[in-house]
Amino acid sequence: MERVSRRKLLAAGSGAALATTLVGATTAAAQGQPTRPPGQPLLERIERFVLVTNQPASDALRQPTSPTQAPTGPVYFTGTLWDDGAVSTDGTPASGAIQRGVYRSFGWVYTPGVVPLFTAVHTFDLFGRGQLTAAGVTDASKAITGGTGEFQSARGEVRYAVLNSAGTALVLEMDVVAPNIGR
Amino acid sequence: MERLSRRRLMATSATATLAAAIVGNTAALAQPGQPQIEKWLLEFDFSFDPRTLDQGGATPPTAPAVGPIYLAGQIWDGGGLNPDGTPKSDAVLRGTHRFFGWLYEPAAMTVIGTHTFDIAGRGKIVVAGATDGLNAPVAGGTGDFKTAYGELRVGIINRAAAAYHAVFDMLSPTIGR
Numbered sequence: 001m002e003r004v005s006r007r008k009l010l011a012a013g014s015g016a017a018l019a020t021t022l023v024g025a026t027t028a029a030a031q032g033q034p035t036r037p038p039g040q041p042l043l044e045r046i047e048r049f050v051l052v053t054n055q056p057a058s059d060a061l062r063q064p065t066s067p068t069q070a071p072t073g074p075v076y077f078t079g080t081l082w083d084d085g086a087v088s089t090d091g092t093p094a095s096g097a098i099q100r101g102v103y104r105s106f107g108w109v110y111t112p113g114v115v116p117l118f119t120a121v122h123t124f125d126l127f128g129r130g131q132l133t134a135a136g137v138t139d140a141s142k143a144i145t146g147g148t149g150e151f152q153s154a155r156g157e158v159r160y161a162v163l164n165s166a167g168t169a170l171v172l173e174m175d176v177v178a179p180n181i182g183r
Numbered sequence: 184m185e186r187l188s189r190r191r192l193m194a195t196s197a198t199a200t201l202a203a204a205i206v207g208n209t210a211a212l213a214q215p216g217q218p219q220i221e222k223w224l225l226e227f228d229f230s231f232d233p234r235t236l237d238q239g240g241a242t243p244p245t246a247p248a249v250g251p252i253y254l255a256g257q258i259w260d261g262g263g264l265n266p267d268g269t270p271k272s273d274a275v276l277r278g279t280h281r282f283f284g285w286l287y288e289p290a291a292m293t294v295i296g297t298h299t300f301d302i303a304g305r306g307k308i309v310v311a312g313a314t315d316g317l318n319a320p321v322a323g324g325t326g327d328f329k330t331a332y333g334e335l336r337v338g339i340i341n342r343a344a345a346a347y348h349a350v351f352d353m354l355s356p357t358i359g360r
Contacts, residue, residue, distance in 0.1 A: 061239050073239040074251055108253045108283035110237070119253075119281045119299055121311075135322055136299040136309035137281050143299075143309040143323030155332065157306075157325040177330050 044156070044177050048084035049124075050163065051103050051170045052091045053077060060109070068166060070116040072109050079103045081124060084171060091169040101126040107138070115167040122158070124174070126150075132174065134158045144176060151176065223333075223353045226261030227300070229280050230268055231345035238286075252286040255279060258300060261348065268344025278302040292345070297322075298335075300349075308351060310335045321353055328353075 107120020130149020263274030284296010306326020312319035333353035
């Protein structure tokens with residue numbers, strides 16, 4: 001079986017509507033609900049979403065030096081989650097795109113900018129599925145700390161890549177590991 | 184096989200760069216090539232850099248006060264810091280750590296919040312909770328520590344210099360593989 005590397009997944013095109021991948025299992029499900037070979041637990045699942053930040057609804061304790069730059073200090077960010085490929089690079093959802101959830105985080109920016117470096121607690125509320133929580137320094141990845149519903153025993157990491165220079169859209173790759181994931 | 188107690192492991196030499204221990208798993212040890220890591224201890228020293236102190240105010244704080252707080256510093260191999268909190272000449276720098284949360288007892292520097300230990304080239308370990316008891320749960324991680332959970336126990340090397348010794352006591356069926 002081909003093992004899917006992280007680099008390959010991150011380098012893959014953004015056209016896939018939902019990249020759900022089983023790693024280390026004998027069968028990979030390319031779309032829809034992941035299938036599990038009989039008798040083998042689902043060990044790891046990777047899903048991609050696009051996060052479109054809602055800058056007017058986000059907030060910071062300090063005044064930013066410009067409207068698009070997050071200042072240092074306590075911050076609150078929020079945004080919406082969409083299927084990978086359903087959002088253009090300027091952050092505009094395509095017609096017919098379905099919103100998959102809501103993103104919120106509370107944290108502390110230590111390096112300000114359009115795409116700031118910060119440490120935070122994040123929640124990804126996926127409609128009808130549950131909430132995934134992550135925490136820590138947010139550079140290229142952040143640690144999954146738990147969840148509810150489908151993600152109640154989740155561990156793993158969330159990786160991200162910036163989709164545009166304004167930092168208003170990001171591709172998220174949720175690498176979820178759990179003994180009972182998807183059950 | 185001799186069972187190793189936590190206390191004994193904590194008491195082992197602080198110069199060990201990586202304390203990986205298998206506890207109470209005789210069957211796993213007997214299997215060549217496939218050791219089952221059930222318990223994993225990592226030791227580091229870390230210190231806070233007071234220049235990074237930020238409490239969200241309009242001007243930089245002169246001393247820690249009750250309220251929101253951000254602090255960062257460096258991580259060294261266990262045993263890398265002197266009793267006064269300065270790094271030894273042969274100390275090996277392992278990464279950066281950053282904390283944000285709420286300082287509720289400035290004299291003891293007890294805080295509640297999220298602490299990220301970024302081990303260069305390996306990944307991050309995230310600890311969340313309050314520090315009254317000098318320990319807190321490992322909430323998760325990235326990279327090598329993607330499946331991590333367990334606890335962090337902290338010893339004080341030098342409180343005035345904000346220098347500490349950390350033992351990450353982590354459990355996972357897949358960790359480190």
